[in-house]
Amino acid sequence: MRIITIGREFGSGGRELGKRLADALGIPCYxxxxxxxVAKIKGIDDSSIEQITEQDINSxxxxxxGRTMCYYTQVDNDVISAQQKVIKKLASEGDCVIVGRQADxxxxxxxxxxxxxxxxxxxxxARCLARDTEGEGERAILKKMKTVDRQRAANRRLVxxxxxxxxxxxxxxxxxxxxxxxxxxxxxxxxxxxxFEK
Amino acid sequence: MRIITIGREFGSGGRELGKRLADALGIPCYxxxxxxxVAKIKGIDDSSIEQITEQDINSxxxxxxGRTMCYYTQVDNDVISAQQKVIKKLASEGDCVIVGRQADxxxxxxxxxxxxxxxxxxxxxARCLARDTEGEGERAILKKMKTVDRQRAANRRLVxxxxxxxxxxxxxxxxxxxxxxxxxxxxxxxxxxxxFEK
Numbered sequence: 001m002r003i004i005t006i007g008r009e010f011g012s013g014g015r016e017l018g019k020r021l022a023d024a025l026g027i028p029c030y031x032x033x034x035x036x037x038v039a040k041i042k043g044i045d046d047s048s049i050e051q052i053t054e055q056d057i058n059s060x061x062x063x064x065x066g067r068t069m070c071y072y073t074q075v076d077n078d079v080i081s082a083q084q085k086v087i088k089k090l091a092s093e094g095d096c097v098i099v100g101r102q103a104d105x106x107x108x109x110x111x112x113x114x115x116x117x118x119x120x121x122x123x124x125x126a127r128c129l130a131r132d133t134e135g136e137g138e139r140a141i142l143k144k145m146k147t148v149d150r151q152r153a154a155n156r157r158l159v160x161x162x163x164x165x166x167x168x169x170x171x172x173x174x175x176x177x178x179x180x181x182x183x184x185x186x187x188x189x190x191x192x193x194x195x196f197e198k
Numbered sequence: 199m200r201i202i203t204i205g206r207e208f209g210s211g212g213r214e215l216g217k218r219l220a221d222a223l224g225i226p227c228y229x230x231x232x233x234x235x236v237a238k239i240k241g242i243d244d245s246s247i248e249q250i251t252e253q254d255i256n257s258x259x260x261x262x263x264g265r266t267m268c269y270y271t272q273v274d275n276d277v278i279s280a281q282q283k284v285i286k287k288l289a290s291e292g293d294c295v296i297v298g299r300q301a302d303x304x305x306x307x308x309x310x311x312x313x314x315x316x317x318x319x320x321x322x323x324a325r326c327l328a329r330d331t332e333g334e335g336e337r338a339i340l341k342k343m344k345t346v347d348r349q350r351a352a353n354r355r356l357v358x359x360x361x362x363x364x365x366x367x368x369x370x371x372x373x374x375x376x377x378x379x380x381x382x383x384x385x386x387x388x389x390x391x392x393x394f395e396k
Contacts, residue, residue, distance in 0.1 A: 118365055167316055167363065173371035183392045190385035198377050 002027075002095040002196045003112035005104040007164065010148040011124030011141075013176045014117035015099050017188070020181060022097040024189040030090050031099040037086045042079060052079045053101065100152075104170070105160045113195050115188075116170040121145075123177040171195065200225075200293040200394045201310035203302040205362065208346040209322030209339075211374045212315035213297050215386070218379060220295040222387040228288050229297040235284045240277060250277045251299065251353075298350075302368070303358045311393050313386075314368040319343075321375040369393065 004021065008014020015031055022029035032046075035053070039046045087106050090096060098107070104114040119127070121142075128141045136144070153164040162169035172191065174184070202219065206212020213229055220227035230244075233251070237244045285304050288294060296305070302312040317325070319340075326339045334342070351362040360367035370389065372382070 116365070120366065165365065167314070167365055167371045167373065168318065170371075171373045171375075173365045173368075175365065175369045177369075179393070179396050183395060184389065187385050187388035187392050190388055191382065194381045194385050195377070197381060 001091065001110055002192075003091050003103075003107055003110050004097045004192055005107065005112045005114045006097060006099045006117060007104065007114065007152075007170060008100065008117040009119065009124060009165070010145045010152075011128040012117045012119040013127055013181050017115075017117050017174070017176070017181050017184075018097045018099040020185045021188055021192070024185050025095070025097075025192065027095040027097060029097040029099065030087075034083060034086055034090070034098070034101060037090075038079060038083045041082050041086070049079055049083075052076050053083055102156055102159060105156070105162070113172070113192055114170045116165065116167075116173045118165065118173065118175055119177040120175075199289065199308055200390075201289050201301075201305055201308050202295045202390055203305065203310045203312045204295060204297045204315060205302065205312065205350075205368060206298065206315040207317065207322060207363070208343045208350075209326040210315045210317040211325055211379050215313075215315050215372070215374070215379050215382075216295045216297040218383045219386055219390070222383050223293070223295075223390065225293040225295060227295040227297065228285075232281060232284055232288070232296070232299060235288075236277060236281045239280050239284070247277055247281075250274050251281055300354055300357060303354070303360065311370070311390055312368045314363065314365075314371040316363065316371065316373055317375040318373075 004018075004025075006014050006018040006021075008017075018031065019029045035046050035049050038053075039049045042049065083101060084106050087098060087101060087103050091098065091103075091107050091110060091112075104112060124145055125138065125141060128145070129138065132141065149165075156162075156164040160169075167173050172195075174188070176184075202216075202223075204212050204216040204219075206215075216229065217227045233244050233247050236251075237247045240247065281299060282304050285296060285299060285301050289296065289301075289305050289308060289310075296310075302310055322343055323336065323339060326343070327336065330339065347363075354360075354362040358367075365371050370393075372386070374382075
């Protein structure tokens with residue numbers, strides 16, 4: 001099975017890159033589809049699932065231990081465990097690209113190609129502003145960029161020592177600053193094909 | 199001008215990747231050639247130049263400032279400045295790949311494609327052992343891996359805030375763990391071509 005996972009900074013175009021790469025390889029790309037599937041299983045709506053799986057994790061300062069401890073509630077755990085099952089099921093069905101959701105960690109047994117997509121602040125802001133149909137504005141977007149990435153890093157720390165955004169956690173790190181992602185896809189598809197032949 | 203710079207972890211195969219990528223693109227690759235050129239200009243031998251440009255930088259603890267200060271001696275400065283001139287001259291002569299020597303920083307005005315090559319400890323060790331014709335042995339190689347990379351990071355800190363080995367300092371970071379570098383070259387050459395058409 002050839003599984004490609006995409007980790008990404010908020011606004012870096014990781015989702016676009018994942019979709020386009022999957023199209024080029026003729027395989028499905030799973031992103032929000034995972035949320036919808038988990039929502040169906042748990043009988044709650046998509047936005048609640050998203051809130052749980054991408055939320056700022058709960059934390060409490062322990063006087064005994066002398067540092068802040070992060071934890072999931074029982075409900076969070078149920079949803080996260082359901083999400084892991086969905087990701088494993090999708091991956092077992094055939095070659096695919098999976099965006100986010102720590103799929104690289106969850107599917108590590110399947111030896112996936114793990115790509116991290118990132119960009120400088122200005123490029124990410126420009127990309128977010130271009131798709132800002134709800135008129136959030138620059139200030140709100142910059143705040144969201146910071147918060148979401150902090151959440152991703154923190155959530156990841158609960159399940160693995162391979163840190164979010166550090167090169168050693170991935171096989172390829174792609175900087176999309178000032179680049180039209182479309183133009184990189186043929187080379188990335190070739191890279192993926194070569195990598196799986198290793 | 200299309201300039202590609204290669205930063206690399208010791209033993210990651212960055213030099214091999216640079217040479218092969220240059221061959222695939224039909225352009226020259228400069229690596230040790232830079233040292234030889236600088237040695238000619240300064241009238242000292244290659245190994246002295248290498249020692250100065252890749253040495254552990256001099257440092258002294260300043261009581262007034264309350265922290266360790268790094269510095270170059272006058273001789274170091276002369277050699278480093280000569281090396282920068284050689285790198286700029288080579289780059290101005292035409293498309294090329296330049297391995298190491300902070301070429302990405304020195305040539306930043308020319309908007310080079312900056313690639314970082316890295317690998318996990320075991321892969322780097324295996325690569326070094328395979329070319330260990332002098333019989334240095336595992337322990338010495340592991341020590342060298344650590345020392346050389348620490349030197350590279352420290353030397354870089356003297357000239358730029360873009361840190362060595364951090365993704366944001368590069369356009370593409372390639373993990374060569376367990377990979378035959380040859381197989382990645384056609385895709386990387388395509389990636390470079392696409393990147394320069396941005």
